[in-house]
Amino acid sequence: QVQLVESGGGLVQAGGSLRLSCAASGGTFSTYAMGWFRQGPGKERECVAAISRSGGRAYYTDSRFTISRDNAKNTVYLQMNSLKLEDTAVYYCAAARAAISVVVTDLDPYDYWGQGTQVTVSS
Numbered sequence: 001q002v003q004l005v006e007s008g009g010g011l012v013q014a015g016g017s018l019r020l021s022c023a024a025s026g027g028t029f030s031t032y033a034m035g036w037f038r039q040g041p042g043k044e045r046e047c048v049a050a051i052s053r054s055g056g057r058a059y060y061t062d063s064r065f066t067i068s069r070d071n072a073k074n075t076v077y078l079q080m081n082s083l084k085l086e087d088t089a090v091y092y093c094a095a096a097r098a099a100i101s102v103v104v105t106d107l108d109p110y111d112y113w114g115q116g117t118q119v120t121v122s123s
Contacts, residue, residue, distance in 0.1 A: 002027035002095050002112040009091060009117030012083055016121075020078040022093030022114055029074040030054070033098035035110060036067060036078045038089035038119075045092070047105045049078055052098070059103045083121045090116040 008020040020036070035050035049067035050059045058067050066079040076093055094110035104110065 002032065004093050004095060004112055004114035006091065006093050006114045006117040009119045011120045011122060014083060014085055014121055014123050016083050017079070017081045018083065018119060020080070020091055020093075020117060020119075022076045022078075024074045024076070024095065027095070027112075030071040031097065032095040032112075033102055033104045034067075034069060034076040035094045035096065035104060036065075036076075037092045037094060037107065038087075039092070039116075040086070040089040043089070045107060047107070048091075050103045050105050051076065052103050053100045057101055057103050059105055080119070083119075085121050085123060088119060088121045090118050092116045 003026045006022045036048050037045050039045040051067045055069045064082045069076040093114045095112040096104045096110045
């Protein structure tokens with residue numbers, strides 16, 4: 001069983017930056033592809049970034065976001081720059097069993113989810 005704990009959310013002005021972290025425990029971190037998802041008010045949960053097990057491949061929905069991972073620290077990060085009001089959402093990290101070079105962008109394959117961290121962008 002993998003436990004995921006997100007941190008780094010908060011209130012930020014439009015145009016600002018935040019870096020989210022997700023610390024994993026209870027499993028072998030390097031055997032999981034990781035993803036960041038968000039769910040805004042009244043919206044469905046969506047993938048904003050995903051990364052393969054080794055970190056060699058990544059996917060982004062927006063060039064303002066950068067995903068990275070440190071397998072030695074069992075942590076995945078999401079750097080968010082030039083934040084907009086519409087980025088306001090609860091951000092979740094998730095872990096999926098996958099082949100080493102696979103990036104997982106759909107929700108269904110993800111086996112484990114964190115509790116989420118709120119990001120609020122103000123004008």
